[in-house]
Amino acid sequence: MSYVTINQVTKGYENQVVLNDISLTLKKGEFATLLGQSGCGKSTLLRSIAGLEGVDVGRILIDGHDITNLSPRQREVGMVFQSYALFPNMTVFDNIAYGLKMKKVKNVKSKVKNMIDMVDLIGKEESFPHQLSGGQQQRVALARALVMEPKVLLLDEPLSALDAKIRKSLQKELKRIQKELDITTIFVTHDQEEAMTMSDRIFVMNKGKVVQSGSPSEIYTSPVNTFVAKFIGNYNVCNMEVFHKLVRSTELKGNEVAIRPEVLQLVSVGEDSLDIQENWGIKGFIKDVSMTGNVLRYEVETEESAFLVDYLHHRGEMFEQGARVQILVPKKECIIL
Amino acid sequence: MRKIKKQKIYLLALLLPFIMFVIGFEIGPLVAMIKNSFYADDGIQVAIDQYITIFKSEFYLQAIQNSLVISLFSAVTSVIIAVIAAYSITKFSQKIQNRLLMIANMTSNFEGIPLSFSFIILLGNNGLFTLLFSKIGGDVFADFNLYSWTGLILVYIYFQIPLAIMLIYPSYQGIKKQWKEASSLLGGSTLSFWLHIGIPVLLPSIVGTFSILFANSMGAYATAYALVGSNYNLLSLQIASLVASDVALKPQLGSAMGVLLAATMIGAMWFNERMMRRIRRDLR
Ligand SMILES: Nc1ncnc2c1ncn2[C@@H]1O[C@H](COP(=O)(O)OP(=O)(O)OP(=O)(O)O)[C@@H](O)[C@H]1O
Ligand SMILES: [Mg+2]
Numbered sequence: 018m019s020y021v022t023i024n025q026v027t028k029g030y031e032n033q034v035v036l037n038d039i040s041l042t043l044k045k046g047e048f049a050t051l052l053g054q055s056g057c058g059k060s061t062l063l064r065s066i067a068g069l070e071g072v073d074v075g076r077i078l079i080d081g082h083d084i085t086n087l088s089p090r091q092r093e094v095g096m097v098f099q100s101y102a103l104f105p106n107m108t109v110f111d112n113i114a115y116g117l118k119m120k121k122v123k124n125v126k127s128k129v130k131n132m133i134d135m136v137d138l139i140g141k142e143e144s145f146p147h148q149l150s151g152g153q154q155q156r157v158a159l160a161r162a163l164v165m166e167p168k169v170l171l172l173d174e175p176l177s178a179l180d181a182k183i184r185k186s187l188q189k190e191l192k193r194i195q196k197e198l199d200i201t202t203i204f205v206t207h208d209q210e211e212a213m214t215m216s217d218r219i220f221v222m223n224k225g226k227v228v229q230s231g232s233p234s235e236i237y238t239s240p241v242n243t244f245v246a247k248f249i250g251n252y253n254v255c256n257m258e259v260f261h262k263l264v265r266s267t268e269l270k271g272n273e274v275a276i277r278p279e280v281l282q283l284v285s286v287g288e289d290s291l292d293i294q295e296n297w298g299i300k301g302f303i304k305d306v307s308m309t310g311n312v313l314r315y316e317v318e319t320e321e322s323a324f325l326v327d328y329l330h331h332r333g334e335m336f337e338q339g340a341r342v343q344i345l346v347p348k349k350e351c352i353i354l
Numbered sequence: 355m356r357k358i359k360k361q362k363i364y365l366l367a368l369l370l371p372f373i374m375f376v377i378g379f380e381i382g383p384l385v386a387m388i389k390n391s392f393y394a395d396d397g398i399q400v401a402i403d404q405y406i407t408i409f410k411s412e413f414y415l416q417a418i419q420n421s422l423v424i425s426l427f428s429a430v431t432s433v434i435i436a437v438i439a440a441y442s443i444t445k446f447s448q449k450i451q452n453r454l455l456m457i458a459n460m461t462s463n464f465e466g467i468p469l470s471f472s473f474i475i476l477l478g479n480n481g482l483f484t485l486l487f488s489k490i491g492g493d494v495f496a497d498f499n500l501y502s503w504t505g506l507i508l509v510y511i512y513f514q515i516p517l518a519i520m521l522i523y524p525s526y527q528g529i530k531k532q533w534k535e536a537s538s539l540l541g542g543s544t545l546s547f548w549l550h551i552g553i554p555v556l557l558p559s560i561v562g563t564f565s566i567l568f569a570n571s572m573g574a575y576a577t578a579y580a581l582v583g584s585n586y587n588l589l590s591l592q593i594a595s596l597v598a599s600d601v602a603l604k605p606q607l608g609s610a611m612g613v614l615l616a617a618t619m620i621g622a623m624w625f626n627e628r629m630m631r632r633i634r635r636d637l638r
Binding site: 068 | 532543
């Protein structure tokens, strides 16, 4: 039983196709993420669902109703913009109450109070947007959308203007509120880590198409093509012919092979502990070492191409730049594309 | 530290011509006017006679009232028209917007005697359109008299509108498209958007523009003079005839009226500002 259905939606601007035959379905209460590079059409798809853009071809259904031709105010969807878009002349309270007043709902006061409580903004009711921090403004924007009890909540990169720490805490909070209200949510981001931690389901988009959909772990462990492999997991993607040459074996068939950087291991040349049953070995040298938090990333140059190898950072165990190494490639971790 | 100070002195020195200009042509005359207004007709005795004269004279009070009414009326009308016109301009392509603004800019400088003369040529008793329409038969201008109250207001509004458009147009850039989108997603109509968000956001600029237009028409002299001469009783015309007429010069009385003119403008600005703060509580 799907709650949101997008059926073969196509949309173009002038002579450029921005959404190319997109179909997807969501279950009620699901947290779905549209993930893709800048310009791939994520915002356009979201805005089409909200009714802020029309579509050229295709249908959009929510809860069994065809909403393709409804105006935004009839669709019962809520949206949070990247730039918050709070009304600058209204207090926090009035911003959140605006929609309720428009719909002439009863008990405005208590509903707004509950919402302010939920997004943890007690004491800020009478503040104006310009008196709030970015994170607080984003909470107001979220509350303003949620208080309407929309059928679907749309979030267009709501956290991307915030710094890393606040971003992390708001991710958690957003997820908590989403679960608490059991609200069907479509979240847009181009940050794959954010998509992984928050989503029940990810739709990877490229050039106006959905190229793969699935749970975060499905997408991460079995990418369907080079684009997803590179975009999601920083996979090492290697041409099959080149790979055959490097490992001196033609055991694998296919066009390309993708290997995640964290399944590779490095050993010094000489201390050969290569298990030929389980692994292949590729000789090379360390071209570069970089550190991203707790992960050490080696860039290993081989005779044909460079490989990324990720290690958890342990004290004292580190290869120097220029060191000659052998990369151990576990056979069962190789994904054929 | 010293270096910075030196630089500052240097910059101040560059500002000197401007400061001298302001003192010489603005502050100086203002002080002289205020001082003058507190002398008796002989220019020697300090007195508040001039103000008493004005407030006792129905004629002068009438002039003040007329000026206030025509200024209020033309400023309000022009602001309303300009708010709508400036919004329409924002709906054109950038190229056409620039052209329209250029026209507004040019016409906003079109006032005084040339403007009155143009109106006389077009709509005066023997004006082009007046004659044209009476020949055609459709006597649209039969009841219209350019040299009257209506005529005066028409000309005032005409020269106020382009200025008002120029002043209000930029503030439309401050209205974000996403506010409109958010409002519509929350169930608001276009009308409720403008009522609750659009107009309040524009308000400071509308109020500021109103103050400028009000002052502009309170002080307008040449346009009125060319059109109605001294047939019409306006504050600016009375001041002119007291300080520059060939009958009886009364510079002290003229100064007192000038002070009252300035006072009404400041009063209007203060009132506008107060009203705006009541609505835009976020600007406090
Ligand atoms: N109003 C418009 N007119 C013309 N082209 C547009 C318009 N809006 C978007 N586009 C084009 O559509 C494409 C997709 O835009 P969209 O905003 O959906 O991308 P996005 O995936 O949200 O990117 P980002 O991550 O940068 O926000 C872009 O190539 C953009 O140039
Ligand atoms: Mg976008």
